[in-house]
Amino acid sequence: MKIKLNQLSKITLFLFSLLLLSCEKDENSPSNIEKNIKREVKLSEIPNLFNSIQNRQHNINHAKNSTDYLSLINTESITEISQSNGNKTYTFSLNINETDTLTNLVAIENNNGFDYHLVQYSSSQLEQWKDDIHNHQNTNVLVDVNNIPLSSYTNSTENICTETGWTCPSGQHNLNSLAHCVYPFIEWSMSTYTVPCDDNSGGGSSSGSNNPNPIPEPYTEPVFPTLSPEIAIFIANLSPTQTIWWNNADNNVKNDILNYLTQNIKNGEIKTEAQQFINELIGVLAANPQTIYTSTDYPGKNNGMPFEWWKDNDYMTSNFEVLEEDPNPAELLAFSLFPDKALLHIQNSTTALNKTQQLVLNNTLTGIEDGRADAFRHAYWNALGTAEFGSNITQIFTDAHEAYSSGLPRQMDLHNNLKGREKALIMSFNFLTSDSVIADSILIEVYVGHLLFILNGVLTPTD
Incomplete structure (x- = not known):
């Protein structure tokens, strides 16, 4: 009307x-x-x-x-x-x-x-x-x-x-x-x-x-939008490249980012982890233009997934698991922006978990919770993603997974995630590299102590 x-x-x-x-x-x-x-x-x-x-x-x-x-x-x-x-x-x-x-x-x-x-x-x-x-x-x-x-x-x-x-x-x-x-x-x-x-x-x-x-x-009466001081400061501090992207970005994407930042304001400040994540995300978005999908050609169509499932948080929460956990708000945001890579990433989390459980069952590794096996799982997961769709988007996904973790477990996972991505880049792994080759490479990283696990409350090399 x-x-x-x-x-x-x-x-x-x-x-x-x-x-x-x-x-x-x-x-x-x-x-x-x-x-x-x-x-x-x-x-x-x-x-x-x-x-x-x-x-x-x-x-x-x-x-x-x-x-x-x-x-x-x-x-x-x-x-x-x-x-x-x-x-x-x-x-x-x-x-x-x-x-x-x-x-x-x-x-x-x-x-x-x-x-x-x-x-x-x-x-x-x-x-x-x-x-x-x-x-x-x-x-x-x-x-x-x-x-x-x-x-x-x-x-x-x-x-x-x-x-x-x-x-x-x-x-x-x-x-x-x-x-x-x-x-x-x-x-x-x-x-x-x-x-x-x-x-x-x-x-x-x-x-x-x-x-x-x-x-x-x-x-x-008309009420004009006013960015919170915290959000306004964050946007003002974007780099020149990020600012160019922000000024030309799709409004829906910007709204999703603003909502995420708003949800992470505490005591008058945006949480440091949230700021770091969004800074990384904007950098990746600036370098990776989003694909426009149609109802006849979109990721997941051949698996019977509904069109634009990536815009439906309830659907993703109900149908996806990442390392046996429901996706958190940061992951949901990342998945909505890179749905094609998200499906590969989620499958990689299952591949990494299954391989880790196999290594524990045959006594090759122990400690699937914060132990050497957990260190392997995270590094292998990141190496798989880097091989398939690059280290930058892999980092967005796995940093998002750690968005609500803290303390030594967070430090451990972030370190091992990084080592997995670095190993994949050094070895020039790509989508043709077999999972077994990548797994063997990461297992060596465990043996030489390049990864970390928690022992008696202290981050400790895995060798």
């Missing part, structure tokens, strides 16, 4: 005429707008909304065609508008990069919790429009309001209208937008509420007084 906000004086005249001719004035008149109280809040200040978002994020269906908007909210900029009737609306900007469009997510408080809507503002001169708003100047912008499939109303059998502003005159329904009604409004604050449509088609008159059980009208 789209409406256009024109010059304030013209809209005021139009609405005044419309009000006199065909509309019934309600409690949400302009005079009541002044009674609304607006303030900026933190998500921690609104625990009910926080819990609602957490629950919905957990339950959202990550189907390939769905978008998890709640995972994109920017918690640094939340506008709360409290009305005189006690209702509240919370407006979030989203961590997405857009051209000529500003998208907000609006959480509307109701008796059952919260209802969610997307509000999109479109302008060919968005930055100028932003300045106009801040300077209280008249401007033009196209507004699109849609209820999204996070709403408690999606289980209702009734057709739903998302209405904006004043009472809707007859004939202003948009039949191509799930029967949403179209309403103009005179303020930058745009009011929205949800009511059952008049009939199944959504057509006909839509007087607010004739709609049963209307939800009291909450308000929203």
Whole structure:
């Protein structure tokens, strides 16, 4: 549903005429707008909304065609508008990069919790429009309001209208937008509420007084995305090559990276390990343009995997294991960016585990947990990946696997991972090199003490 906000004086005249001719004035008149109280809040200040978002994020269906908007909210900029009737609306900007469009997510408080809507503002001169708003100047912008499939109303059998502003005159329904009604409004604050449509088609008159059980009208204002200081500093410190890549990168990829960094902010800082991982990742992405796949040609198709499985975290978590562990968020991010290499990498983890278990069973090695066998497993795993698709992407995958480890086990694994990659490069292993040749080479590394294991709480050479 789209409406256009024109010059304030013209809209005021139009609405005044419309009000006199065909509309019934309600409690949400302009005079009541002044009674609304607006303030900026933190998500921690609104625990009910926080819990609602957490629950919905957990339950959202990550189907390939769905978008998890709640995972994109920017918690640094939340506008709360409290009305005189006690209702509240919370407006979030989203961590997405857009051209000529500003998208907000609006959480509307109701008796059952919260209802969610997307509000999109479109302008060919968005930055100028932003300045106009801040300077209280008249401007033009196209507004699109849609209820999204996070709403408690999606289980209702009734057709739903998302209405904006004043009472809707007859004939202003948009039949191509799930029967949403179209309403103009005179303020930058745009009011929205949800009511059952008049009939199944959504057509006909839509007087607010004739709609049963209307939800009291909450308000929203445009909220522009603001990067957290931690994220802004990180981006500012990218190298020139990384900055060029960042400025030209796909918005979805950038959003995934921003979300990962945001999840790793603690005590006002991005975790060092997360910064290092993303720095490496951006470097690899800059040197390895992503492949564009189609529904008839994509990795995993011949194995019966669904198209774009790499965009479905639930699918990957349910179907993949890496060294007998579910993939962590860093691995999921890496897999989403390099899905073809990810399938080889996951298979390599199984190959490395099976070979290690064989060596333990025949008493060649001992200690599959932090022992010599574990050292072999990690080095062999990295050598296999380096042989098949190079050391850089292999390092991204295996560093991601260690993203949430710590202490001596982390140091041990990172060291042995590196030694495996180095050995594969020195020996010029490639995809034609047999697994047995690579395994024998890594076994020698164990015997000569180039790998490390933990003995009595100390990192110790494996010889």
